[in-house]
Structure formats: structure tokens, C-alpha cells
Amino acid sequence: MAAYEVNGTTVEHDEEGYITNLSEWSKELAEIIAKAEEVDMNEEHWEVVNFLRDYYEEYQIAPAVRVLIKAVKKTMGPEKGSNKYMYELFPYGPAKQACKIAGLPKPTGCI
Template sequence: MEIDQLKKQLDSDGHLIDASIWTEAIAQQLAELDALNLTPEHFEILKLVQDLYAETHDTPPMRLLVKQIKIRLGEEKGNSRHLYRLFPEGPVRYASKYAGLPKPAHCM
């Protein structure tokens, strides 16, 4: 999707209005708008955030996300340092954004 088309698909916070159009390519474009290049490590977290959203119909707060990462992906990835290394501006907000999910209610 061209960047101008993509921008029309975003809400005022830069999140997709319609999550059903999400693809990895769109995630990469969203990240590039924020000067971030997504790696397989990022996509691992995005998939987990999508799974948690599908299970709970809500974006997870940081503590729950860290806990679930530790359970599902292992001890070495289940900590806030790892998440901030991947998403320096805010792991929950930006992982949700790139995963095609709404802005978390608990994020400013």
C-alpha cells in the first residue's frame, strides 16, 4: 500500500482504523513512519500482542505483557529492558500500533 493510502487508514493516533487490513508489510510501513525497522524479534512480539488482544479484547498493560512474554517466549525476552530495546518510545503503545490494534486505553 502506498504511504499516502496508508495514512488515510489511520486514526488520529496513527493506529489502523480497520485491523483486518493489517499485514506485515503494513506493520513495517507504520514503523518506518516512526523511523523504526522491524525485525523478526519485533514481529514475534507483535504476534504475541495480537494473540493477547484476541484472547482478552484489550491491549495488555506493560506488566501483563512482560509476564506473558516470559511465559510464551522465555525468560530472556520476558523483561522490560528487552521490550524497550525493541520499542524505545513505549513497548505497549508501539507494539499495539504496529500490530494493527487500537491505541491502548492505559497509554497517554
């Protein structure tokens, strides 16, 4: 199985780039995954990633896109609380790409 290299240690990921052991996540790793995804992490990306991680900690799953957007609206302002803006941040989709960077498992299903 393939792995990311973080400060000399390896963090295993699955065939799609999602890390397999969620406890191995770190901010450095997030930057590395983001780079592989061609996402340049700025403050707003971090805002989303942090929210995802907090939500996951409480609910054991990523939030619905709508719930995420609502949260973003509250913290970043209404003009940024849109699906479109989320896709600007994470072109491959807030649910999947942002989850990958946040070290969460890939959401599965018809989504």
C-alpha cells in the first residue's frame, strides 16, 4: 500500500489517497495531501478542514455539504457560504477532496 512521507515517517493511504489510520493525521500531512491534490492551502481551506475534523470528532462522519456551507457562512460570511465557493476551494468537491485533506475517510454512497 502506498504512503505519504511526513518528516521522515510514512503514513499509509488507500488507492485513492485517503489515509487508512485516522490518528496519523497532522497539519504537516494535510499540507502534503493538499499538494498532491494541487490545492494551495490558505486560511479558508484550513477553516473548512478544521470544521470537518471537529464535526467528524463529534459525529463520526463528514457533514452534509449543506451543513458545512451553513457553518462556513457563519464564520466566513454569507458571500462565501455557497456550494460554488466550496468548489472553488476544493475543485474536486468539498465532501471528498476536503475530507481527504482533513484525514477523514472517504464518504461513500450515491454522492
